[in-house]
Amino acid sequence: MNPLPTALAPQELHRHLPAVIRELGTTAFWSALNDWLCRFIPVDSVSVIAYSENQPPVLLFAVLTERERDIFFARFMDGTYIASPSYRGVLENFPAGVYLWPELMPDDFRESDLYKSYYQASQIEDLAYVFCSPIPGLHIQLGLGRHHPNPPFSENDIANLYELETLVLELVNKHWRLNGEQVPPDSRSLSMHVTQRVKEVLNGFGENILTDRERDIARLIISGYSSQAAADKLNISPGTERVHRAKVYAKLNLRSNSELFSLFLSQLTALSE
Template identity: 35%
Template sequence: MDILFHEVSSHSALARVIEQTGSPRFWRQLTLLLRHWVQFDNALAIHFPALGAPHVLDEYDASPAPVASALYLDGLYLLDPFYQAAHEGLASGFYHLEEVAPDQFRQTDYFLNYFHDHVLEDEVQFLLQVPDGVVSLSLGMRRAFDATERGKLTLVSQWVLALVAQSWGQVSVSVPLKPPVGDALAKFGEGLLSDRELEIARLILRGYSSKAMAQRLGISPETIKAHRRHLYAKLNISSQPELFSRFIQQLGFQEETSG
């Protein structure tokens, strides 16, 4: 009997999602529907336009703390592994953090000082490539998603993405697009770092090990380490946390780096 009532409730929630297709309330109804099957802790629906800074479509949090922050929207998203994967052409689909994150992502200052406080411990995303950028629905959890939970979300992902595509096609973005942040790393390294050093600085911040960077760039780990030493010397820093601090400062958030 409990199963019957649960199924009725889920079908009613699905009906509300379909009714709200194309409206601003679509995202909240979709989030509430997904929580019938997986009790994730927060959700963030966001649009990353091809040109311009991202903007939030909807936020949900089971606790009072906000999901997004000005720091993320004003440039920290450039270190988001899901954003970077989508920007590099990752196909529309449902993905787990471990599928897209660099090998040392959980050791980065981005993970330790932002992700762990806002997204929490683990994340999955429904990603949809659209003509004007990427639309994503992120689900965060205070613990790791288990195999059963990931399986349930994978099972429904095809119709979730189909509904997202249909809803997005019916609505135009009404929020004025802010100008793109650009590459904050390029700004503080402009005229100082070589193109290769700048590329390696980006990968360090995103959480790539020397071995992973070497494989990605087709050069030896020893060459990577030499470039790392040179770029640290040019920036007068000695560690990845200092590099992250310089990145944050370039975004205009000097006060927030002390926490």
């Protein structure tokens, strides 16, 4: 990670912006946007993933650390993305804007198998996202990562990201309107088989063991919902949600969200073998 300006300099912002504008509607747009954005926010990794209804996720662009790259394709893009904190933004149709890792991370996530096997193994210290929705039903997540030994994003980094939020959203929306169907030549799409496998494991989780409501709770926990968010989603009280959650743990012989994550991931892995 190269040392970069600690505050937005308007002259620098405007001087390099034409390079992004020139690539609007082309396959080089994401690379140009990344080069421009990273002049003002120090990062170690970048990923741009498009999620759309009934379609496999598409990795539009990525600059990953050497340590992260193999794990990213072997774990995250092979179906476990569904248990990532950022995927909750897709499930809950979050409005476009900047989202920080702590506000997306569900209860007990740092103890989960996914955190330990992917995020910790990739030495990810912090993540920040720009969620974009160029058209209804399409979610594009621009993820910015900081990795050990570099520190998490500073207050100044975060302030810069919020300052650039509107401009980034407008650029992405304009790009998609110009040529949203044209994907970069190095983009990678999950197969329908992977997507179907994820849905199969998630929809069948706890079958013949849990009640329908308990299975609803389990699926929401796996998908990153906090206790309060799950209660809101199901239109039940937080107390009722906690009762159902306790029954899920008891029936599956589990003690925490992290063990529930681990069980889901083990079933997903077993099905893919």
